[in-house]
Amino acid sequence: MENVGQKLKITCPSCGEDLAAPLEYEGRIRCPSCAHVFLVETFSDQSDMEEGYQEIDPHTGFWFGLIAPASLPIIVFVLASTGIFDYSSPALLGITYFMCSLCIWPVIGFGIAYSGRTFVGSFRAGARVSGVIGLFLGSLIWLVFLSWISGGITN
Numbered sequence: 001m002e003n004v005g006q007k008l009k010i011t012c013p014s015c016g017e018d019l020a021a022p023l024e025y026e027g028r029i030r031c032p033s034c035a036h037v038f039l040v041e042t043f044s045d046q047s048d049m050e051e052g053y054q055e056i057d058p059h060t061g062f063w064f065g066l067i068a069p070a071s072l073p074i075i076v077f078v079l080a081s082t083g084i085f086d087y088s089s090p091a092l093l094g095i096t097y098f099m100c101s102l103c104i105w106p107v108i109g110f111g112i113a114y115s116g117r118t119f120v121g122s123f124r125a126g127a128r129v130s131g132v133i134g135l136f137l138g139s140l141i142w143l144v145f146l147s148w149i150s151g152g153i154t155n
């Protein structure tokens with residue numbers, strides 16, 4: 001009981017709090033700060049722990065992470081193409097909304113990716129990939145948009 005060095009350091013999968021358990025301990029443990037109950041396996045490292053407590057399938061998590069940040073520009077694009085913004089001026093308002101939502105895509109993506117332990121690893125990995133795609137795709141569409149705008153003015 002005196003030997004503090006023989007304690008196993010465990011990170012709560014729910015709140016990220018560092019807990020200490022006896023080295024040989026195996027079984028259920030209750031987090032003192034958030035009351036989350038989880039299983040402790042001896043000699044399992046942090047990444048195994050995280051993997052074991054994912055409530056969703058890693059592939060599903062990745063795809064959700066990939067799609068979630070892109071959903072805003074997709075929704076705005078669908079709304080714009082159905083002409084919901086078209087009551088005042090032609091498509092321009094819808095396009096403006098779409099261009100703005102494109103900028104938010106990588107922001108949401110990287111926001112999720114570097115949110116720490118709030119989301120499961122696969123979801124964060126998907127969001128990071130999504131952020132990179134959003135950054136490239138967004139700047140590409142912006143270039144086309146800007147050349148279209150300048151072309152429209154000069155012509």
Ligand SMILES: [Zn+2]
Nearest residue numbers: 012015031034
């Ligand atoms: Zn906790």
